[in-house]
Amino acid sequence: MRKVLSRRRRGIKENPDLDITTFLNLMVVLVPFLLISAVFSRVTILELSVPTGAGNSSTGGPAFTIEVVVRNAGLELSNGAAVVAAMPKKDEAYDFEQLTEMLMRLKKDYPEKTDATVLVEPDISYETLIEVMDRVRETELKEEGSEEVARLELFPLISIGDAP
Numbered sequence: 001m002r003k004v005l006s007r008r009r010r011g012i013k014e015n016p017d018l019d020i021t022t023f024l025n026l027m028v029v030l031v032p033f034l035l036i037s038a039v040f041s042r043v044t045i046l047e048l049s050v051p052t053g054a055g056n057s058s059t060g061g062p063a064f065t066i067e068v069v070v071r072n073a074g075l076e077l078s079n080g081a082a083v084v085a086a087m088p089k090k091d092e093a094y095d096f097e098q099l100t101e102m103l104m105r106l107k108k109d110y111p112e113k114t115d116a117t118v119l120v121e122p123d124i125s126y127e128t129l130i131e132v133m134d135r136v137r138e139t140e141l142k143e144e145g146s147e148e149v150a151r152l153e154l155f156p157l158i159s160i161g162d163a164p
Contacts, residue, residue: 064079064080064110064113065079065080065116065117066079066103066106066113066115066116066117066155067079067080067116067117067118067119068099068103068116068117068118068119068132068136069083069119069120069163069164070094070118070119070120070121070124070128070129070132070163071121071124071163072121072123072124073088073089074086074087074088074089074094074095075087075094075095075098075099075132077099077102077103077106084102085102087099087102094128094131094132096131096132096135099132099135100135100139103116103135103136103139103154103155104139104152104154107152107154107155113155114155114156114157115155115157115158115159116136116154116155116157116158116159117158117159117160117161118132118133118136118158118159118160118161119160119161119162119163119164120132120160120161120162120163121162121163122162129160133158133160136154136155136158137153137154137155137156137158138151138152138153138154138156139151139152139154140152
């Protein structure tokens with residue numbers, strides 16, 4: 001058997017040029033699209049705090065607290081010491097309308113009050129917690145004879161915690 005040796009021509013290899021035209025075309029289209037779509041996405045951050053005790057008032061007078069307790073059976077509104085109102089579920093749904101009415105009455109009685117505490121049981125859904133927090137923070141009022149909707153701020157400073 002005979003081996004055949006082949007010789008390769010050894011020459012100077014040149015690196016091929018990269019054609020980035022297609023990539024630049026993609027970037028020209030993609031960058032404006034991402035900039036435009038970023039304007040429409042909003043992230044809202046709500047600052048929350050840990051609830052304090054019911055008797056920790058710096059004014060020395062009787063402390064009035066607003067606590068909304070979210071339970072599996074329904075909603076409870078308390079003043080920190082006793083339950084003021086209980087709103088059981090209706091057709092397996094929380095009665096947010098009644099909660100809003102009760103909070104509006106409290107705001108009317110205590111207009112300077114801006115803080116409230118939301119206490120939830122461990123197995124309450126996240127969506128329910130957010131809905132309760134939204135109802136505690138503000139409500140929408142429709143003016144009679146008009147299509148305009150006015151926002152009424154109720155208790156914007158919210159503390160969250162575990163229900164007792």
